[in-house]
Amino acid sequence: MRRRAILGYGAAGVGAVALMLFVGWWQVDGPGGPESVRQRPVALTEMDFRLTDHEGNAVGPETLIGRPTMAFFGFTYCPDVCPTTLSDISGWLDDLGDEADEMNVVFITVDPERDTVETMAEYVGYFHPAIRGWTGPEEQIARVADGFRATYERVPTGSGDYTMNHTASVFLFAASGRFVTMIDYHEPREFAVPKIHRALEEEMEGAT
Amino acid sequence: MKKYILTGTLAALLTLGGLSVPALAGPEDVVVENAWSRASIGMNRPGAAYMTIRNTGDEPVTLIGLTTPLAMMPEIHETKTNAEGVSSMSPAGEIAIAPGESVALEPGGLHAMLMRLQEPMTEGDTFPLTLLFDDGGEVTVEVPILGIAARGPED
Numbered sequence: 132m133r134r135r136a137i138l139g140y141g142a143a144g145v146g147a148v149a150l151m152l153f154v155g156w157w158q159v160d161g162p163g164g165p166e167s168v169r170q171r172p173v174a175l176t177e178m179d180f181r182l183t184d185h186e187g188n189a190v191g192p193e194t195l196i197g198r199p200t201m202a203f204f205g206f207t208y209c210p211d212v213c214p215t216t217l218s219d220i221s222g223w224l225d226d227l228g229d230e231a232d233e234m235n236v237v238f239i240t241v242d243p244e245r246d247t248v249e250t251m252a253e254y255v256g257y258f259h260p261a262i263r264g265w266t267g268p269e270e271q272i273a274r275v276a277d278g279f280r281a282t283y284e285r286v287p288t289g290s291g292d293y294t295m296n297h298t299a300s301v302f303l304f305a306a307s308g309r310f311v312t313m314i315d316y317h318e319p320r321e322f323a324v325p326k327i328h329r330a331l332e333e334e335m336e337g338a339t
Numbered sequence: 340m341k342k343y344i345l346t347g348t349l350a351a352l353l354t355l356g357g358l359s360v361p362a363l364a365g366p367e368d369v370v371v372e373n374a375w376s377r378a379s380i381g382m383n384r385p386g387a388a389y390m391t392i393r394n395t396g397d398e399p400v401t402l403i404g405l406t407t408p409l410a411m412m413p414e415i416h417e418t419k420t421n422a423e424g425v426s427s428m429s430p431a432g433e434i435a436i437a438p439g440e441s442v443a444l445e446p447g448g449l450h451a452m453l454m455r456l457q458e459p460m461t462e463g464d465t466f467p468l469t470l471l472f473d474d475g476g477e478v479t480v481e482v483p484i485l486g487i488a489a490r491g492p493e494d
């Protein structure tokens with residue numbers, strides 16, 4: 132079994148470091164839930180990875196610079212969280228209307244073994260047309276996840292099958308590549324569109 | 340529009356009403372409402388079905404398993420999202436429903452995980468899903484198959 136634990140939160144992480152991060156976050160972003168110990172993704176401009184989109188184009192972090200970005204990790208064999216999030220994202224994009232055309236929306240697989248370019252193309256075809264599906268070699272997927280401070284792990288489900296545990300938050304970046312905020316899977320969905328607007332507005336501020 | 344409500348294993352919610360799928364057989368105290376599922380791409384991927392299971396009787400009931408001709412390995416699963424935002428799924432075990440309470444199987448929480456599909460799940464079709472209870476009772480519901488991007492029973 133392959134395991135990935137990109138966040139370094141082992142036994143040591145529960146101690147002073149986590150507390151410091153927690154306090155730091157608390158002071159910066161105000162009181163929040165238990166997600167407050169999480170690391171924030173680095174800026175897209177600091178990431179380095181090579182993937183392929185569902186139409187076969189070579190893509191990387193630079194593909195996302197210049198427009199606000201909404202990104203999400205998942206896999207097409209995911210029965211619950213991924214179709215739910217992709218349909219939520221599709222609904223938010225519908226709510227945004229024309230503004231949706233100003234954003235990059237990418238669904239990045241954490242299961243490249245099964246999610247080929249063709250598989251991604253078929254899958255994203257069922258959702259909002261703005262959503263792009265990205266896949267690539269295992270080590271490149273690991274690099275993207277590292278930049279996002281996202282994690283994934285392969286878990287056997289019996290009879291040779293497996294599922295993937297993975298970070299299910301939707302990440303929002305400004306057009307500059309700066310990380311803005313994320314929409315967590317367990318937070319009320321009506322907070323999502325205002326958060327997306329925040330990412331869009333940061334773009335405006337950056338441009339003026 | 341009905342919003343998703345996350346539940347823990349033991350969280351019992353009052354049902355919000357809506358479409359009612361009649362139980363075909365079994366304990367008449369168990370009412371299953373708002374059953375739905377998403378279409379599958381082929382047969383290699385697991386499916387998921389959702390519903391509200393309401394105990395209208397005076398005695399607790401305990402859901403212990405599922406059977407369906409659609410899938411060789413149907414299981415009640417629970418999706419959990421931890422403090423780091425990582426989602427995982429695992430078998431939920433037995434689910435007790437107190438008298439007058441209900442349990443919601445809905446996206447991001449409990450779901451009927453349909454592993455090893457025997458045929459593709461096609462939008463517009465339905466399939467029978469039988470809920471097994473610890474007293475030997477069974478309730479079978481016809482679950483409508485909605486589109487892959489469906490968000491709830493009304494889609």
Ligand SMILES: [Cu+2]
Nearest residue numbers: 210416428452
């Ligand atoms: Cu499951």
